[in-house]
Amino acid sequence: MVNDAGGTAPGASQAAAGGSGGRRLALAAMVFTVAMVFVDQTIVSIAAPSITEELGLSSSGMQRVVNAYLLALAAFFALGGRLADIHGHRRMVVAGTFVFVVSSVLCGSVPSGDLAQTWLVLFRATQGLGAALVFPAALAVVVAVFPVDERGRALAVFYVLAGALTALGPLLGGWLTAWTWRAVFWVNLPVAVVALLLTAFAQFPDARRRERLDAPGAVLVATGLGLNVLGLQQASSWGWGSAATWACILGGLTVLAVFCRYELRTAQPLIRLRVFRDRAFTADTLVLFFATLAFVPVMFFASVYAQVSLSASPHQAALYVLYFFAGFGLAAQWGGRILDKRGARPAMRLGTALACAGFALWATRLTDLSAHDQWPYACLAGAGIGFLLSPASTDAVNRAIGASYGEVTGITQTVRNYAAAVGMAVFGTVLTHVTTDRVARTLTAKGTPEDAAHGLARGIAERVTGHPDDHVPTGDGPTATAMRHAIQDIRLDFAEANRWVFYGMAIALGVAYLCTLLHPGTRVTTPSGRDPVRTSEPVPAAAPRRTRRS
Incomplete structure (x- = not known):
């Protein structure tokens, strides 16, 4: 079966996958393939203070290193989706994996000195390019081999396992950083070898489109x-x-x-913008945009907050971030089941509401400087994201009827990665400004002259990914004495600045909830094994289930 654009129709793709066993193997191969992409979103955040200290980067410089990866993902994701359609999913998975792993090795080999920041930003960007080639092809394989009425659960498994690997990133990063932060990049090499072996054995359709780029x-x-x-x-x-x-x-x-x-x-x-004429697709995309403004940045900001304000080690900071992923992992499967039974809208509404409340409550406890008091709210925020992520993504992809799955995943993932880059940039700016203002006030109150206080505060804010103790001037002068007396207050100032960041994340999820109101509540189903069609929600409980799979 061939669709109107020259690609393989969903039914043919599913048949070509070799039955349920073949689908499971294809799913496992693709999960392992994208493991590097997900792990790298968190593992570098844990190593950020160590990288900053050894290479002498500023806070904004370290944020540029993190953002280079996210920005390249956003900029090239649609291109990756189209290349996968034109040249085949398997080829793009392999090519993207090679680009990613070579870039990872080069990131871990960064020289010290003036070249360090430029080197890291460049090869983090090429890492993002490799991820942009891998991810749309891998996601399109999962979408293509599972029928629509099983796709919600399949993608929930995909995102839960990928989320578990994302959660593994902080733990792995904490352990590796204790040895050397460079290992957080080198660890991608053995993962890539396993991913390529699984991809070689997995059987999945590799249709190509005869179109120009x-x-x-x-x-x-x-x-x-x-x-x-x-x-x-x-x-x-x-x-x-x-x-x-x-x-x-x-x-x-x-x-x-x-x-x-x-x-x-x-x-x-490159992107068929007519897909936005579908009101449900537009609502799904807006929800993903505003949710991702918080989802990816929270990993970086929570990790740095733990190491600066809570004086946590990299390993302890990893455990702190795991609170969020514990809620995420538990809720993601439920979100997939709600999607399959009732459609995307209920899951998205529940998820955005829970995440908004979770981030707001989490923000109120940051100045307590106690991880023990914060874990319920971190879990709640993670659970909200878990409920909405798979339903919104799957519902958007299901609306690629008559189009290519690689193309539509390219659109949704471009939006998500652009949102992540915007979130990192905006929240990073907020953090720097608020930290500078509050630390300057603290130092002035401790007896530091106002001009000197502002300069010191700016330096601390720019190096805030390190410990405040590192910025205490030597000697017994009034400035050094004031700084030593102000260290605990500075930790609290940084926590207060993070409150503004987390409140901003809560606001983003509140806007995402409003976007769910735009969703018409229609579903995509496959009655009697035919091509997908849209139906109204809710579906009656007695509706007959499809018994034959194409």
């Missing part, structure tokens, strides 16, 4: 996203009144507007 569209979207996030990221250094800040932000938005206009007019676009 939209190179101008790829350049426009990468340029627009890059400029926009660069402006948001540099606002803390350049200032919000800087012409350069607004030139990047507005210039990026202008290029993205040109990209949308171009895509609507070209015959074979």
Whole structure:
């Protein structure tokens, strides 16, 4: 069976997967393949203080290292999806894995000195490029080999296992950092070997589309996203009144507007924007955008908060972040079941509401400086994200009827990774500004002259991924004495700054809840083994279940 774009239809894909055993093997292969992508979203956050200290990076510099990976993912994800459609999913999985693992080895081999930050940013970006080639192809394989009425559970397993690997990242990062932070990059090499072996043995369809690649569209979207996030990221250094800040932000938005206009007019676009005419798809995408503003950044900010304000070791910080993933893992399976039985809207509403409440309550306890008092709220926030992530992603992909799954996963994952990069940039700016203001007030109250206090506060905020003790001047002068007396207050100042960040995450989830109200409540089903169709929600309990699978 061939669809209107020249690709393999869903039924044929599922048949080609070799039955339920073949589907499970394909799922296992793809989960292991994307393990590196998910682990790298958290493992580097744990190592951030050690990287900052050894290489002499500033806080904004370290955030650029983290964001280079996220931004490359966002900029090239749609391109990765289209390349997978044109050249085949298996080929892109293998090619992306090689790019990713070579970049990882180079990241771990960064030299000390002035070149360090540029080196890390460059090869973190190429890591992101490799991930952008791997992930849409892997996700499209899972979507293609499972029928629609099993897809919710399959993708829930995919995201739970991937989430478990993401949660493993902090633990692994804490253990490896105790040896050397460079190992957090080198660990991707053995994972890549296993992933390639599983991919070689897995049987799954590898259909290709005879279409040209939209190179101008790829350049426009990468340029627009890059400029926009660069402006948001540099606002803390350049200032919000800087012409350069607004030139990047507005210039990026202008290029993205040109990209949308171009895509609507070209015959074979990188992204078929007509899919946004589906109100449910638009609602799903908006929910994913606002939820991901918090989901990925929370790993970085929670880890650094634990190491600075709670004086935690990297391993202890990893356990702190695991509170969030414990809730995520428990709720993700339930979210998939709700999707299969009732559709995406109930799961998304429940998830956004729980996550909003969880982040808000978590924020209120950050200044207690006690991890023991925070774990219920961290779990609640994670559970909310777990409930909504798989349903929103799966419902959006299910609406790729008559289109390619690689293309639609490219759209949704581009939105998610762009949101993650924006969240890192915006929340990082908030953290730097609030930390600077509060630390300056603390130092002034302890007897430091106002001019000196502001300069010291700025230095601490820029090096906030290290411990405040590292910035105490030597000697017995009034400034050094004031700094030593202010250390505990500075830890509290940093916790207070993080409260603003976590309240911002709660607001993002509140907006995501409002976006769920746009969802019409329609579902995608496969009655009698035919092609997917949309039906109204809720589905009667006595509705006949499909007995034959194509």
